[in-house]
Amino acid sequence: MAVLVTGGAGYIGSHTVAALLEKGEQVVVVDNLYQGHREAVLGGKLYEGDLRDEAFLSRVFEENEIDGVIHFAANSLVGESMKDPGKYYHNNVYGTLCLLEQMKKSGVSRIVFSSTAATYGEPERVPIDEYDRTVPTNAYGETKLAMENMIRWFDVAHGIRSVSLRYFNAAGAHDSGRIGEDHQPESHLIPLVLQVALGQRETISVFGEDYPTDDGTCVRDYIHVSDLADAHILALKRLRDGGGSAIYNLGSGKGYSVKQVVEVAREVTGHPIPVSMEARRAGDPAVLVASSDRARRELGWKPARERLEEIIASAWRWHSSHPHGYEN
Structure with a gap:
């Protein structure tokens, strides 16, 4: 089967x-x-x-x-x-x-x-x-x-x-290093941030800094x-x-703002990663963080890599070795 x-x-x-x-x-x-x-x-x-x-x-x-x-x-x-x-x-x-x-x-x-x-x-x-x-x-x-x-x-x-x-x-990416994230065009925050560290774009665009969050940028899980x-x-x-x-x-039950993601990426990559502030995008809620208590209880789901530093480091290993994705 x-x-x-x-x-x-x-x-x-x-x-x-x-x-x-x-x-x-x-x-x-x-x-x-x-x-x-x-x-x-x-x-x-x-x-x-x-x-x-x-x-x-x-x-x-x-x-x-x-x-x-x-x-x-x-x-x-x-x-x-x-x-x-x-x-x-x-x-x-x-x-x-x-x-x-x-x-x-x-x-x-x-x-x-x-x-x-x-x-x-x-x-x-x-x-x-x-x-x-x-x-x-x-x-x-x-x-x-x-x-x-x-x-x-x-x-x-x-x-x-x-x-x-x-x-x-x-x-993030698979531990083997054989597969990772490659979208054309890319729209996800972490790979876009890492493209700046790779020298493939000059800045990372941040859409909106007037949301009702601690630093004004969207918060995501x-x-x-x-x-x-x-x-x-x-x-x-x-x-x-x-x-x-x-x-x-x-979900992890913990959200990170766009600015926090950029800051962690700076620490992981050692690159300054300049930011360009842009207007809000249509359809973007301010905060999206999920509770996974039910999945953990009923499915026995236990995430092994919950720290943002681990997730971004994993993604960085993939993108560093595949700077042009699967077209490398």
Whole structure:
């Protein structure tokens, strides 16, 4: 029996594939390589194609005995989603519908969904827990919430049990040094900061310093990508053990401001990393920090790399040895 990982050539997906392989799992990867990288898939069977292609997806399920699905495939840029929401609904929501329909047809009844804490929008309290209201402030978060709801109704109607994992910013790289973060274009804070240290950009742009936070910049939760991979595997184990559908937050419970991230990166890299202050971006909440108490209690999730210094040092090792990503 195999685990199907959609978007498994992407950043978090590839780290999850690596973790599954380390545990002796058979892995099937589906990725259209729009944002993913063939070189990031360290093993298993890779199918290049799109979830919205019915004939392609049917072939994947026919050729493999799939035990469960871990679903990462989605567009995920907040700014882009605000400019082109249709793209996000078509790829994220319709793509997930196609996947669920194929799972129903093939009798596959377990799915772990890589959601986002952007489903909460501007939180009423911090840290956020799973029972807080979900009012997304951007189209990306809205599509992820729609995907969660669709998955829930497929459980009600067809018995496809699910675990949805909501989290914020993934960062860092695999201990082997073989895979790491490479987006084109890059939009995540930590790799952008490290590009300044590598001499690939002159400054790091900080969007807004008038938020209601200690230093005026946005506060976010950061999780090491390998800890996220472990959480997805633990969620799959819950479903294999007969557990019912559930939603879990993943987070450190501690937030770091943009200015704090820059300062830690200066310490790790030894580079001054100049800052350029810019206007706020549409759809950016001031503080996003999640409580992962439920995941720790029910899934047994124990992050191994919670310190921001460890996370950034891990990312720095990858970017230093792969200054141009997988195109090195």
